[in-house]
Amino acid sequence: MQEIGPAPAPISRSRKVISEAQKTMFTHTRNTIGIQGAWRPLALLVSILLTLGPLNAAERMVRTIYYRGAEEAPRKAFLYGLSGKYIEVPFPRSNISDAMKLPDGGGEFILMPKILAEGEEFPTDAPRVLIPTNWDLTALLISPDPANKQFPIRAQPVNASPSVFGPGEMLWINLSQITVGGQIGNRKLLLKPDTSELMKSPATEGGDYPVYIDCVVPGERKLRWLVRQTWRHLPTARQLVFVQPLPPPQIATLHSVAFYD
Numbered sequence: 104m105q106e107i108g109p110a111p112a113p114i115s116r117s118r119k120v121i122s123e124a125q126k127t128m129f130t131h132t133r134n135t136i137g138i139q140g141a142w143r144p145l146a147l148l149v150s151i152l153l154t155l156g157p158l159n160a161a162e163r164m165v166r167t168i169y170y171r172g173a174e175e176a177p178r179k180a181f182l183y184g185l186s187g188k189y190i191e192v193p194f195p196r197s198n199i200s201d202a203m204k205l206p207d208g209g210g211e212f213i214l215m216p217k218i219l220a221e222g223e224e225f226p227t228d229a230p231r232v233l234i235p236t237n238w239d240l241t242a243l244l245i246s247p248d249p250a251n252k253q254f255p256i257r258a259q260p261v262n263a264s265p266s267v268f269g270p271g272e273m274l275w276i277n278l279s280q281i282t283v284g285g286q287i288g289n290r291k292l293l294l295k296p297d298t299s300e301l302m303k304s305p306a307t308e309g310g311d312y313p314v315y316i317d318c319v320v321p322g323e324r325k326l327r328w329l330v331r332q333t334w335r336h337l338p339t340a341r342q343l344v345f346v347q348p349l350p351p352p353q354i355a356t357l358h359s360v361a362f363y364d
Contacts, residue, residue, distance in 0.1 A: 161239055162204050163204070163205045163208070163234070163236070163238065163239060163240075163241070164202040164203065164204055164205065164239065164240045164241070165182070165192070165202070165203055165204075165205055165234075165240070165241045165242075165243055166199050166200050166201065166202050166203070166240070166241070166242050166243070166263070166362070167192045167193065167194060167195070167199070167200045167242075167243045167245060168194070168195055168196075168198070168199045168200065168242070168243075168244060168245065168343070168360065169194035169195065169196060169245035169246070169256075170196065170197070170244070170245075170246075170278075170343075170345050170347075170358070170360075171196060171197070171345075171347065171358075172194060172196055172245070172247070173247070176194075176247060176255075176256075177194060177216060177254070177255075177256060178193065178194050179191060179192060179193050179194055180192055180194065180214045180215060180216060180254070180256070181214070181215045181216075181217065181218055182205075182206060182212055182213075182214055182215075183206065183212060183213045183214075183215060183219070183225070184205070184206040184207035184208075184209050184211075184212055184213075185207070185209050185211055185212075185213075186206070186207040186209065187219075188206040188207050189206050189215075189218070190203055190204070190205070190206050192243070194245055197358075197360070198360055198362075199242065199343065199360055199362045202240065205234070205241075208236065209236075210233055210234060210235060210236050211231060211232075211233055211234075212231065212232050212233075212234060213225050213229050213230070213231050213232075214229065214230040214231075214232065214254060214256065214258060215229060215254065216253075216254045226253045228251060228252070228253045229253050229254060230248070230251060230253075230254055230256055230257055230258055232258040232260050233260070234260050235262075238260075238262050238263075238264055239264040239265070239266075240262075240263040240264050240265070241260050241261065241262065241263060242260070242261040242263040242274075242343070243258045243259070243260055243261075244258070244259040244260075244261060244276065245257070245258055245259075246259065246278075261274065261299070263341065265364065267301075268301060268341055269341070270338060270339050270340065270341060270364070271304035271306075271336070271337065271338045271339070271340070271341075272301065272302060272303055272304055272341055272342075273287070273301075273302045273305065273341075273342045273343075273344055274299060274300075274301050274302070274341070274342070274343050274344065275292065275294050275299060275300045275301075275302060275344045275346070276299045276343060276344065276345050276346065277294045277295065277296060277297060277298055277299065277346040278297070278345060278346060278347055278348060279296060279297075279346050279347065279348035279354075279355050280296045280297070280321050280348065281296060281318045281319060281320050281321070281346075281348070281354060281355055282294070282295050282296060282318060282319045283316060283317075283318050283329065283346055283355075284316070284317060284318070285314070285315045285316035285317050285329075285330070286313070286314070286315045287302065287305045287312075287314055287316075287334075288305030288306045288312035288313070288314070288334075288336070289305060289306065289307070289312070290302050290303060290304075290305045292316065294346065296321075304336075304338070305334075305336065306336040306338075308336070308338065309336055309338050310335070310336055311333045311334065311335055311336070312333070312334060312336055313332075313333055314330055314331075314332045314333065314334050315330070315331060316328075316329045316330035316357075317329055318354060318355065320354060327354065329354065329355065329357075330357060337361055339363060340361040340362065340363050341361070341362055341363075342359050342360065342361045342362075343359070343360040343362075344357060344358070344359050344360075345357065345358045345359075345360070
């Protein structure tokens with residue numbers, strides 16, 4: 104099952120940390136004042152570096168999608184870290200958003216419908232999401248939560264880090280109550296209701312591959328065919344594939360969202 108739940112610019116370092124005059128003084132003069140004067144700029148540089156921390160720490164990014172959200176559903180939110188810093192995140196309906204830097208380096212975040220007033224505390228029932236600190240990229244899948252009167256949404260985090268969910272791979276997300284299975288290129292699919300599954304690349308190179316998908320409807324034991332198609336392999340893209348329920352007598356439809364680094 105898929106695990107559910109990029110570095111600041113380096114500081115420019117001056118080549119002239121110690122001037123030529125200071126070098127001469129340090130080389131030819133052994134008194135205490137000369138040595139202290141020569142090392143003072145270096146000590147200042149070390150102090151700055153210690154204050155700023157690691158130069159190559161990775162930025163943690165987030166992308167959002169509210170797949171087929173209702174017309175009256177929220178179109179954006181403010182994602183807060185526990186530090187009080189926040190970013191505005193959009194809720195696109197059919198595509199995933201651009202990557203945004205998380206507001207802080209913590210692991211817990213809160214979604215708010217508006218910016219908090221100064222001194223205002225987070226409501227106890229505000230939607231919260233846990234994002235492990237070792238995730239480089241998180242995809243937040245937004246869905247409705249009518250029971251939450253504060254903000255009627257929930258957020259499902261998906262580890263979309265390239266080392267986990269790589270180019271050419273697919274994340275299947277079943278939003279229906281049917282069980283889905285079949286052959287996707289050279290991969291087999293078995294997806295139970297309300298679950299997700301990460302699938303490795305279904306083809307070894309670019310081009311087309313066959314897709315055969317069947318399903319089992321609750322209360323039935325027979326297989327019903329769902330898809331008989333040929334799909335194009337996208338070796339440089341990652342894809343979210345949603346299984347969306349339809350009203351009877353229809354069963355479900357599939358929708359793919361591709362995104363690139």
